[in-house]
Amino acid sequence: MQVILAQPRGFCAGVVRAIEIVDRALVKHGAPVFVRHEIVHNKHVVEGLKEKGARFVEELDEVPTGAVTIFSAHGVSRAVVADASQRQLHAIDATCPLVIKVHTQGRQYAASGRTVILIGHAGHPEVEGTMGQIPGKVILVQNEAEVGKLELPADTPVAYVTQTTLSVDDTRNIIAALGRRFSNLVGPDTRDICYATQNRQSAVRDLCKLADVILVIGATNSSNSNRLREIGTESGVPSYLIAEGSELDPAWVRNANVVGITAGASAPEEMVEDVIAALRRLGPVEVTTMAGREEHAEFRLPAELVDVKTRAPQAAPRKPGKEAAAAPVTANENIAG
Numbered sequence: 001m002q003v004i005l006a007q008p009r010g011f012c013a014g015v016v017r018a019i020e021i022v023d024r025a026l027v028k029h030g031a032p033v034f035v036r037h038e039i040v041h042n043k044h045v046v047e048g049l050k051e052k053g054a055r056f057v058e059e060l061d062e063v064p065t066g067a068v069t070i071f072s073a074h075g076v077s078r079a080v081v082a083d084a085s086q087r088q089l090h091a092i093d094a095t096c097p098l099v100i101k102v103h104t105q106g107r108q109y110a111a112s113g114r115t116v117i118l119i120g121h122a123g124h125p126e127v128e129g130t131m132g133q134i135p136g137k138v139i140l141v142q143n144e145a146e147v148g149k150l151e152l153p154a155d156t157p158v159a160y161v162t163q164t165t166l167s168v169d170d171t172r173n174i175i176a177a178l179g180r181r182f183s184n185l186v187g188p189d190t191r192d193i194c195y196a197t198q199n200r201q202s203a204v205r206d207l208c209k210l211a212d213v214i215l216v217i218g219a220t221n222s223s224n225s226n227r228l229r230e231i232g233t234e235s236g237v238p239s240y241l242i243a244e245g246s247e248l249d250p251a252w253v254r255n256a257n258v259v260g261i262t263a264g265a266s267a268p269e270e271m272v273e274d275v276i277a278a279l280r281r282l283g284p285v286e287v288t289t290m291a292g293r294e295e296h297a298e299f300r301l302p303a304e305l306v307d308v309k310t311r312a313p314q315a316a317p318r319k320p321g322k323e324a325a326a327a328p329v330t331a332n333e334n335i336a337g
């Protein structure tokens with residue numbers, strides 16, 4: 001069996017930064033530090049941090065007054081920030097800078113008097129955070145059908161922003177539907193979809209041309225990971241989202257000559273290795289990495305953690321395979337500085 005690994009795959013700069021923030025906060029302040037929501041959507045990451053003394057909560061009322069509390073990479077509403085301040089928590093913000101960028105953009109659109117539409121998935125923590133960061137009413141639109149149901153005059157000044165981890169193709173279609181519905185519409189096109197999401201979607205699309213089956217390593221609650229599996233399925237290649245090797249069903253790969261593997265932005269490379277080990281238990285496996293885009297993004301840490309040294313960094317950036325071809329970085333990668 002031939003295994004081809006997508007390039008890029010796995011951890012993005014926002015995930016590396018968020019995990020590093022929890023690690024450094026533990027060193028600086030000692031255990032426990034509290035984390036609101038899974039720091040990123042991956043149970044292996046969460047369990048690793050729990051072992052070091054992090055405690056994960058869904059709501060701030062589970063956190064003792066004054067405790068160190070980290071907001072997850074997905075961001076929080078202004079109500080959560082205010083609640084943390086009222087409870088005198090020592091809040092540290094691990095929201096990805098690319099999510100913060102969407103918050104800022106949404107606030108600017110609202111301040112200019114436009115009705116703001118957020119394209120995203122209901123119930124996702126990033127959507128809850130972004131809606132709660134923009135003053136006034138923000139209308140959530142999840143698909144083209146919902147655009148048709150909007151009860152606003154066609155000449156309403158409207159602006160849209162998007163969740164960072166959407167399908168580029170679906171989002172383009174929703175934006176086109178908004179363009180047909182409103183005469184005065186502004187927005188970032190698909191540029192709110194982050195570089196990591198876009199790059200992993202392009203890579204899996206390329207992988208689909210070579211593979212008989214696609215395995216996406218990631219969690220079922222990870223939006224960007226789900227989008228990778230959808231692209232595989234839409235390309236006509238049987239595609240499965242699994243967290244680790246134990247979830248591999250041998251029947252999926254029984255007749256496959258080429259298995260394509262990618263990983264969501266929150267999935268550790270160890271889990272890719274775990275899945276390859278599970279494939280090896282079924283028979284001989286030859287592993288190669290596809291040529292693809294190299295990523296160099298690196299996001300600054302919060303000032304209070306910059307000089308803190310961790311004992312064992314959990315999230316060292318993965319070195320691309322030597323087959324990977326150099327390619328220019330995308331625009332929003334450059335905000336890393």
Ligand code: 0CM
Nearest residue numbers: 040041074165222223224266
């Ligand atoms: O947003 P999504 O569900 O894809 O989150 P994740 O934790 O799987 O990936 C990293 C991020 C962000 C924001």
Ligand code: SF4
Nearest residue numbers: 012014096164194265
């Ligand atoms: Fe940031 Fe994109 Fe990574 Fe989310 S997936 S943490 S938005 S870089």
